[in-house]
Amino acid sequence: MATIGDVAREAGVSRSTASYALSGKRPISDEVRRRVLAAAEALAYTPNAGARALATAQTKVLGLLAQFHEDEFAPAMMQYILGVTNTARDLGYDTLLVTEADGVRALRRVTDSRMVDGVVLMNIAEQDARLPILRAAPQPGALVGLPGDCSGLDVFDLDFEEAGRVMVDHLHRLGHRELILVSQPEHVVERGGAYVWRLRDAALERARQRGVTLHAVYGESRQPAVGRLLNQLLEAHPEATGLLINNEAAAAALPSVTYARGLRVPEDLSVIGRYSAEFAATFSLPYSHIESAPDRLGAMAVRQLVRRVESQAAREEPFVVRFISPELVSLGSTAPPLPR
Amino acid sequence: MATIGDVAREAGVSRSTASYALSGKRPISDEVRRRVLAAAEALAYTPNAGARALATAQTKVLGLLAQFHEDEFAPAMMQYILGVTNTARDLGYDTLLVTEADGVRALRRVTDSRMVDGVVLMNIAEQDARLPILRAAPQPGALVGLPGDCSGLDVFDLDFEEAGRVMVDHLHRLGHRELILVSQPEHVVERGGAYVWRLRDAALERARQRGVTLHAVYGESRQPAVGRLLNQLLEAHPEATGLLINNEAAAAALPSVTYARGLRVPEDLSVIGRYSAEFAATFSLPYSHIESAPDRLGAMAVRQLVRRVESQAAREEPFVVRFISPELVSLGSTAPPLPR
DNA sequence: CTCGTTCGTCGAACCGGTTCGACGATCTGC
DNA sequence: GCAGATCGTCGAACCGGTTCGACGAACGAG
Numbered sequence: 001m002a003t004i005g006d007v008a009r010e011a012g013v014s015r016s017t018a019s020y021a022l023s024g025k026r027p028i029s030d031e032v033r034r035r036v037l038a039a040a041e042a043l044a045y046t047p048n049a050g051a052r053a054l055a056t057a058q059t060k061v062l063g064l065l066a067q068f069h070e071d072e073f074a075p076a077m078m079q080y081i082l083g084v085t086n087t088a089r090d091l092g093y094d095t096l097l098v099t100e101a102d103g104v105r106a107l108r109r110v111t112d113s114r115m116v117d118g119v120v121l122m123n124i125a126e127q128d129a130r131l132p133i134l135r136a137a138p139q140p141g142a143l144v145g146l147p148g149d150c151s152g153l154d155v156f157d158l159d160f161e162e163a164g165r166v167m168v169d170h171l172h173r174l175g176h177r178e179l180i181l182v183s184q185p186e187h188v189v190e191r192g193g194a195y196v197w198r199l200r201d202a203a204l205e206r207a208r209q210r211g212v213t214l215h216a217v218y219g220e221s222r223q224p225a226v227g228r229l230l231n232q233l234l235e236a237h238p239e240a241t242g243l244l245i246n247n248e249a250a251a252a253a254l255p256s257v258t259y260a261r262g263l264r265v266p267e268d269l270s271v272i273g274r275y276s277a278e279f280a281a282t283f284s285l286p287y288s289h290i291e292s293a294p295d296r297l298g299a300m301a302v303r304q305l306v307r308r309v310e311s312q313a314a315r316e317e318p319f320v321v322r323f324i325s326p327e328l329v330s331l332g333s334t335a336p337p338l339p340r
Numbered sequence: 341m342a343t344i345g346d347v348a349r350e351a352g353v354s355r356s357t358a359s360y361a362l363s364g365k366r367p368i369s370d371e372v373r374r375r376v377l378a379a380a381e382a383l384a385y386t387p388n389a390g391a392r393a394l395a396t397a398q399t400k401v402l403g404l405l406a407q408f409h410e411d412e413f414a415p416a417m418m419q420y421i422l423g424v425t426n427t428a429r430d431l432g433y434d435t436l437l438v439t440e441a442d443g444v445r446a447l448r449r450v451t452d453s454r455m456v457d458g459v460v461l462m463n464i465a466e467q468d469a470r471l472p473i474l475r476a477a478p479q480p481g482a483l484v485g486l487p488g489d490c491s492g493l494d495v496f497d498l499d500f501e502e503a504g505r506v507m508v509d510h511l512h513r514l515g516h517r518e519l520i521l522v523s524q525p526e527h528v529v530e531r532g533g534a535y536v537w538r539l540r541d542a543a544l545e546r547a548r549q550r551g552v553t554l555h556a557v558y559g560e561s562r563q564p565a566v567g568r569l570l571n572q573l574l575e576a577h578p579e580a581t582g583l584l585i586n587n588e589a590a591a592a593a594l595p596s597v598t599y600a601r602g603l604r605v606p607e608d609l610s611v612i613g614r615y616s617a618e619f620a621a622t623f624s625l626p627y628s629h630i631e632s633a634p635d636r637l638g639a640m641a642v643r644q645l646v647r648r649v650e651s652q653a654a655r656e657e658p659f660v661v662r663f664i665s666p667e668l669v670s671l672g673s674t675a676p677p678l679p680r
Numbered sequence: 681c682t683c684g685t686t687c688g689t690c691g692a693a694c695c696g697g698t699t700c701g702a703c704g705a706t707c708t709g710c
Numbered sequence: 711g712c713a714g715a716t717c718g719t720c721g722a723a724c725c726g727g728t729t730c731g732a733c734g735a736a737c738g739a740g
Contacts, residue, residue, distance in 0.1 A: 001478065003695090003697080004697060005697095013719075013720085014721070015696090016699075016700095016719080016720065016721075016722090017720070019697070019698060019699085020698095020718095025698090025699085027717065027718065028718070029717085046448075047696080048394070048697065049390075049393075049399075049453040049454055049455045050390045050454060050696080051394050051697040051698090051725090052697055052698080053390030053697090054390040054391050054394055054697070054698095054724095054725045054726065054727085055696080055697045055698045055699085055724080056697080056698065059389075061436070061455075074415075074618070074622065075414075075622060077418060078414045078415055078417060079414070082408060082439060085437055085438070085439045086439060089438075089439075089440050094436055094449075094450070095438075096434055096435065096437075097425055097435050097436075097437040098425070098435075099422060099425045099426060100426075108386075109386075109434075110434070112341075112384070112386035113387060113389040114388050114390060115401075115434070138341065222622065223621065223622075223623070223624030224624065249622065252622070252624065253624050255596045256595045256596060256599060256624065259599035259600065278414070281563060282562065282563070282589060282592070283563065283592060283623075284564065284593050284596065285563075343726055343727080344727060344728095345726075345727095353689075353690085354689070354690045354691070355690090355726090356689080356690065356692090356728080359728060359729085360689085360728095360729090365728090366688080366689090369688060372688080388725085388727065391695090391727040391728090392728080393695095393727090394694095394696065394725090394728095395695055395727045395729085396695085396728065
């Protein structure tokens with residue numbers, strides 16, 4: 001493998017001149033620049049990433065810390081990851097994907113050893129043990145998901161409160177007066193998944209204001225449990241005319257349940273979900289839904305992160321907490337309730 | 341951030357002694373070792389990854405090159421990725437996930453710049469332009485998926501030929517004489533996805549031997565197209581009593597189609613899929629299926645890769661092409677056909 | 681008591697880049 | 711024709727580790 005010393009020798013100049021010719025950081029005569037570029041081309045020179053990182057204190061790599069819990073819906077994660085890796089690459093960065101169960105240790109390793117210039121954290125818990133580490137780290141960090149304490153970090157998330165209100169308002173306006181909300185499994189909340197109750201509590205509050213009855217329950221993350229649960233719910237609340245779903249697995253399982261029960265959507269039951277367009281497309285889901293825009297969130301986090309990485313000025317700006325406002329994608333799965 | 345020089349000064353020894361005390365590569369007195377370890381602890385010393393990579397020519401990072409095509413089923417990919425990242429971490433490596441569309445450029449970048457010690461390639465095409473690059477690279481490489489030319493690389497894949505035969509044999513033995521096989525979309529084949537025709541051709545051959553009629557068609561990767569296709573197929577071949585599915589999206593869409601058509605599984609239609617346990621669980625799929633074991637494949641590829649990375653002897657062993665033999669997981673979705 | 685080992689430690693070089701200060705050559709202005 | 715500025719290049723130092731050869735002290739053997 002050719003080093004910059006080889007290039008310099010081939011071009012008949014010093015190492016520093018070769019470096020300047022390649023980087024353009026100092027004026028170099030056209031003649032010499034030509035010779036250096038030709039030599040680099042001829043030797044197929046590529047700078048050694050480790051050496052460059054050592055010299056410049058920049059690795060051009062971002063860390064992406066994601067955790068996969070047994071009872072979580074892995075497929076939904078993929079879109080976030082792609083949002084991050086693709087945006088990072090567009091900005092000139094590669095991505096170190098760390099899925100280690102011990103997130104604290106993983107974060108320590110990649111920041112302390114200076115493997116990365118910045119870190120994106122996913123699966124944020126209400127009380128996330130990784131946050132103190134990240135705040136103390138020399139690299140900037142960005143979160144996809146809202147923790148209890150946002151200080152010292154840039155945070156990006158869907159506005160789950162507003163999502164809950166939009167769902168309730170939409171069905172209330174159509175005339176529905178009794179609704180069911182299926183959330184994620186209780187484990188997700190216990191682990192600190194605040195978005196679950198953020199959506200639920202806002203929906204409950206809005207339902208109260210509108211005089212709507214809302215049955216809010218935890219869901220399951222797997223078949224057949226989640227299908228069973230949906231059946232039980234529909235049985236237990238025969239008066240309910242609307243179903244709100246903040247749970248990918250439940251959304252995926254719903255079509256078979258409604259078929260089996262002979263329920264027509266939206267005539268017998270209006271449905272609104274909360275998931276991504278990608279998810280809806282791959283799973284055939286015919287329900288109107290709040291778009292959770294995972295790729296957009298990943299991209300936003302990376303862009304802000306890279307700004308802070310690359311500019312001292314940006315690093316001193318105040319931290320941002322930015323919510324994507326929920327957009328209701330209408331696929332015709334809601335309608336006024338039938339008169340009974 | 342503390343360097344090894346700081347640790348040495350704190351412990352009152354030279355940098356080299358500190359290094360040896362930490363690595364144990366030369367005998368060091370207990371007294372000095374204690375002091376060095378204490379100093380490292382006190383200063384929260386972590387070696388700089390770039391510097392170490394430069395000195396040792398080892399980065400302790402593996403590259404994972406995956407490509408996401410528009411018309412592919414992204415959720416299925418997640419399991420492969422987790423198999424790779426988790427196994428890598430167990431063996432002391434981190435993973436650079438590269439999803440760049442231009443795979444050749446991406447591979448050049450990570451190998452030429454020495455960012456990684458080895459590379460795992462996914463989404464292997466029959467004629468994969470990345471392979472010549474990988475063969476010429478100084479780092480070893482492993483493939484998940486079977487290319488036309490396996491020379492110079494370790495290859496891991498499901499035995500799709502055998503999978504096709506197992507599917508046909510299983511239904512033939514139950515008495516079925518007319519079957520439908522839904523494969524991936526034609527694009528996947530055109531792009532070089534050999535596994536599609538490997539399974540199909542083996543199934544056709546075996547069906548011919550057994551005197552079974554097999555209608556093999558390309559599928560779609562998205563709803564609603566894939567649902568429409570399934571309906572058309574069942575309509576076009578009313579005599580078919582068995583359905584083979586080598587297409588995740590089609591498998592996910594099938595339950596609603598059978599419900600809608602009033603078909604009972606397995607009484608009216610026997611079904612065998614080809615996907616992972618994880619996929620089956622998250623999607624509620626009640627079908628007997630060939631387990632495609634993505635996590636196991638990812639893990640195997642990484643283990644072999646790391647062996648070659650870490651041992652000169654291993655690097656000189658002949659290259660392997662290893663197939664996982666298809667295992668039929670029975671969930672009761674097959675039965676003898678009803679007499680007509 | 682001395683010589684030859686062995687053991688533990690140190691200094692220096694090296695990995696492959698980047699960057700700073702200096703220096704010689706050329707150009708400008710008077 | 712000379713002082714001073716400008717331009718292009720070079721040498722050396724540095725980033726933070728690892729590793730090799732050497733060297734002094736302690737040790738055992740004769």
